[in-house]
Amino acid sequence: MGETPHRSADAGTGGTRVTQSHEWPAGASARVAEAPVSARTPGGNGLGGGGALPRNRKFGAERAFHGLTLAAGAMVLVIIVAIAAFLIAKAIPALRANTANFWTFEGWFPNDNPPTFGIGALAFGTVLSAALALLMAVPVAMGIALYLSHYAPRRLGNSLGFLIDLLAAVPSVVFGLWGRDYLIGPVTDLSGWLNKYFSWIPIFGGEGPYGNSILLGSLVLAIMVLPIITSLTREVFLQTPTANEEAAIALGATRWEMLRTAVLPYGRPGIIAAVMLGLGRALGETIALALTLGSTYAISFNVLESGGNTIAANIANRFAEANDTGRGALIASGLVLFAITLVVNIIARAIIYRRREFTESAA
């Protein structure tokens, strides 16, 4: 980010015109400059003596690299379209065979004759568990990131940051087993306590035994998305221009006020991007939830009662013994997850886009 002005400054001062390509206005992006190839060769300036050299380069490495990046860019589209086409082609026969309402039926019996399955409870569970996980993870992650970037002594901050990154490398099945075999104990106790004192709030109602609930699943999820959000937001907070921070402090701000007025507004788009990335992981998490959730097919806001299921966990549980219709049904559910993720990403993009101008002025 900080490099761009330097480069343009250099180009401005260097009047020697050895390379023509660098001579183009600093503000124009590379892609724009690339398009009118023929317009470039005349040079437009009187000197133009060394025309041969740059042209040669342009048709060599320059061209090849342009092609490579274009191919890489196109590849993304091809892959996305191919995945969508595959999912739709496999899903349609199963959806046709389904004798229950795909959106509202609570259950998953595609191997039966006639097959009946519905996505409602699964989609609901997916969104609920991911949202709860973010609700728990984001404040903690922000706290860690702020501490590491602005409070902790440098050495401690670095080693703690290393530990957080290590957490991100733990495979999700380990989190799942840990949740299933260890965390379930404390969560059961907590559920009992919450139910005892707060059962008048509907989400804490019901009666035990507790354990494999949405609460347990989203707690495990929260721990899993924590390192992603922490690493990214810490990186963003470290990018805050020192000038802004010093200006805030010079105006008499305390540390907290400085964070609030200089660091947090500057990092907001980065925070949103980090949260969305975490949400992406939470929505798609498979095995940890297959191990910790109670796998029942019912739409319920109760977070303590055993049960809950998500699209990805259901695929992991049911794929092995599924017949043709069963696989098609699971793929159809994958398609719904694909759509949910797409919507989430679009929303994230929209938010970042809207905030962009503000950040650029802050920088």
Next chain:
Amino acid sequence: MKLQRYGTIACLALAATLGLSACGSDNNEPTPGASASGSAAAVDCGTGTVNAQGSSAQKNAMAEWIKAYQQKCQGTTINYEGTGSGAGIQAFIAGTADFAGSDSALKPEEQPQADAKCAGGKALNLPMVIGPVAVVYNAGSGVDNLQFKPATLAMIFAGKVTKWDDAAIKADNPDAKLPSAPIQAVHRSDESGTTDNFTKYLSKTAEADWTFGNAKAWKAPGGVGAAKSDGVASKVKSTVGTISYVEWSYAENSSLNLAKVQNGAGEWAALTAESAGKTIAGAKIEGQGDDLKLSIDYNTKEAGAYPIVLATYEIVCSKGLAADKLKLVKGLLGYAASAEGQTSLTELGYAPLPETVRTKVETAVKNLS
């Protein structure tokens, strides 16, 4: 960024070390089959490669047999993949598996497809492994030796009986001190032959109270699901108030409380290798000739029989296997059906075939050509 890279490297190193040490400890384990195979019975040694797949319920038994067989017959390759019964039968029909393991005999619609793979013969169902299903519970400390009638089990798993001190459970267990706590019925969240078998048992023995039929997927409402047998065992172990069904070996490994179940003769039967075998001995053979498809009578009147058992089959061609494969398949299955092969399973949590059935299976394997 740099830190992250170091983190990844450190993790890779850690994972590699753990992986290596895990492998190392595996090799050091004494092999239980080794001592048994010392008293070598005569075994037909084939050569070459046999590929089989199917039921994961018999995977451990198969692994044990393959290990023992390969110790007797060097230079053979036998692969058994626990891909699931359905996948195994599909692979057999497609010709990619030389024999298939299955939790249920071939269905009428599958039989002709499978027969088509056996030039001049037909596909046989040979019962080979008996996996008893245990009813396990955790009702808190001091509550053990519980026993259930099929109707009580059906009501518990259907969600009609919700407290441990319900009248129905009290009637079955007049002497037990039952807590006034809610019951949580645990079922498999993945599809499984064990669920199929257990629900079949409930639907045959408690028709009035179990209206959900039988299927690999759990149909009854409520309860809580756990992934795989291991998940079920762990859930029952960790949570007071739970009851579930799980393969015997998992129940033993987690030292769970096993319930006694009332059989058709009105006796309370505990689960042992012997009592499970009695149910199989009393089963009717439905197949003809060498086809030994069993029809298990869950209401068995056999004295001392434990009724919830799962018979898993090997599906194999009576004729039409290539000569080199035939010898190997006959050798392996012959060993599996031998008295030695069957008794080696007891410590893995399977019950040996009762003698009457075993001899029939052995003859059927000999007749393969």
